[in-house]
Amino acid sequence: MPEIMEWARDLLMSRGALVETETAETAQAGALRAMLPAELAGALESSEWLSLRFGAGAGADDEGEWLDRLGRLLPRDARVVGARLRRLGIAPAIDAEAVLDRGLAIQNGIYRLIESYQETARYYFFTFRYTIESDETSLGIWTACLNATAGSLVHQPERLLHAVRDDLEEDPQFAIPREELARLFPIALRGARPQIRRLAAGIEQISTRRLARDAERIDSYYRDLLSQIEKRIARHRGDADAAAKERRRAAATELDRGAKLEDLARKYSLKIRVEPGDVLAVQLPVREIRVRMIRKKAERVARLHWNPAPGALESPWCEGCFGPAHPLLLCDERVHFLCKQCLAACGSCGKPYCRACQAKCRCGYAG
Ligand SMILES: [Zn+2]
Numbered sequence: 038m039p040e041i042m043e044w045a046r047d048l049l050m051s052r053g054a055l056v057e058t059e060t061a062e063t064a065q066a067g068a069l070r071a072m073l074p075a076e077l078a079g080a081l082e083s084s085e086w087l088s089l090r091f092g093a094g095a096g097a098d099d100e101g102e103w104l105d106r107l108g109r110l111l112p113r114d115a116r117v118v119g120a121r122l123r124r125l126g127i128a129p130a131i132d133a134e135a136v137l138d139r140g141l142a143i144q145n146g147i148y149r150l151i152e153s154y155q156e157t158a159r160y161y162f163f164t165f166r167y168t169i170e171s172d173e174t175s176l177g178i179w180t181a182c183l184n185a186t187a188g189s190l191v192h193q194p195e196r197l198l199h200a201v202r203d204d205l206e207e208d209p210q211f212a213i214p215r216e217e218l219a220r221l222f223p224i225a226l227r228g229a230r231p232q233i234r235r236l237a238a239g240i241e242q243i244s245t246r247r248l249a250r251d252a253e254r255i256d257s258y259y260r261d262l263l264s265q266i267e268k269r270i271a272r273h274r275g276d277a278d279a280a281a282k283e284r285r286r287a288a289a290t291e292l293d294r295g296a297k298l299e300d301l302a303r304k305y306s307l308k309i310r311v312e313p314g315d316v317l318a319v320q321l322p323v324r325e326i327r328v329r330m331i332r333k334k335a336e337r338v339a340r341l342h343w344n345p346a347p348g349a350l351e352s353p354w355c356e357g358c359f360g361p362a363h364p365l366l367l368c369d370e371r372v373h374f375l376c377k378q379c380l381a382a383c384g385s386c387g388k389p390y391c392r393a394c395q396a397k398c399r400c401g402y403a404g
């Protein structure tokens with residue numbers, strides 16, 4: 038299932054849509070069908086029966102357009118709190134050359150330091166409540182943190198929050214920047230999903246083990262039952278009626294076993310739900326480092342941030358998928374910042390292409 042599809046499905050479900058269960062066929066086609074509450078349909082400017090298909094081929098929906106539309110779904114009632122430092126300190130001067138040397142891993146280009154100076158950056162901490170359901174339910178909260186000024190993902194949000202929390206106070210002048218939030222929310226959600234999935238992997242392992250154990254138990258119970266019936270059939274060799282009755286019993290027992298195993302698979306199947314929670318917006322002092330990023334004949338000036346709280350250079354997010362881009366790759370034409378997947382070879386013609394420049398490869402294939 039394409040990334041955007043999974044993301045869209047989670048987002049729609051978190052807003053009360055009934056999403057059709059994925060089948061091999063819809064997964065193959067990259068399709069998603071859902072029934073939306075009227076208010077949600079209104080927000081998305083779609084009908085209440087939503088049918089989406091992304092990827093190559095005629096009639097596919099436009100990914101970029103749907104990313105924008107889905108981005109509006111940041112819950113209206115989400116609590117957005119603006120905070121500021123009691124005293125906006127200054128970020129200490131740094132050896133920018135050494136910071137870049139340690140923290141900036143460009144795989145296919147070079148950089149030149151221009152200058153570094155004091156700056157204030159807008160950070161957003163997005164919280165997501167998640168529920169991982171299997172035979173047991175586990176609940177938790179995941180925080181994603183974005184630096185909106187630099188366009189970077191904070192690697193360990195809880196560390197940053199922990200470092201500044203005691204110095205924060207509510208900002209009385211704070212006005213909710215709706216547009217920026219709508220733009221950042223999908224990026225935060227996209228970032229949170231794989232992390233939550235990673236947490237779910239441990240639970241999935243335990244469930245798989247329990248499922249195997251229980252299935253074996255059920256299997257052995259029915260094996261015994263069937264072998265007893267077999268013996269009775271053998272004993273009734275002379276009595277056709279009695280043997281036929283035992284055969285019917287064997288068939289019913291088989292059906293029963295199938296149903297029990299199906300129940301078991303259902304009980305242990307993994308369901309992950311992600312719901313958006315509160316957002317904390319806070320301004321923090323950083324060192325801004327201006328660099329020229331150079332790829333072949335193209336170049337661009339970037340502004341990277343070093344935050345004193347974790348004491349680390351933040352990596353810009355991938356401009357193709359908005360996930361982490363470390364190591365960082367650059368595209369030939371517009372020097373986009375990319376992760377490895379977003380500059381990968383096309384699945385059809387084998388030529389690498391920039392997923393930020395083009396939604397599809399020149400050969401027409403998306404993927
Ligand atoms: Zn990417």
Ligand SMILES: [Zn+2]
Nearest residue numbers: 383386398400
């Ligand atoms: Zn291609």
Ligand SMILES: [Zn+2]
Nearest residue numbers: 368373391394
């Ligand atoms: Zn590009």
